[in-house]
Amino acid sequence: FDLSNDIGERINLHDKQSETVKRLTNLLEKYIVDGRSTKGEPQKNDVKVDWKRATQTKDAGKAKDKTKK
Structure with missing residues (x-):
């Protein structure tokens, strides 16, 4: 999204922006594997991370209009 x-x-x-999506997806996967996004030794994640499944849910990626009642 272009928030501006x-x-x-x-x-x-x-x-x-498929190249940007690919780059950021790879970076996210690296963070998950490494257990961190900062420099240092890899760490174990405290919980199982299944971000691909979470993004495939029925409402994933849909903007919520908070102005509607």
């Missing part, structure tokens, strides 16, 4: 022009997160730029 799309504060409501209505326009998903995933397809237009």
Whole structure:
């Protein structure tokens, strides 16, 4: 999302920014494997991390309009 022009997160730029998505996905996977995002020795995660499953849920990625009642 481009928050400076799309504060409501209505326009998903995933397809237009596929290289950025790939780079950030790889970085996220590295953080999970390493157990950290900072420099240092890898650490064990306290809990099982299954981010791919979490992003495939029915409502994942859908912006919630908090102005609607």
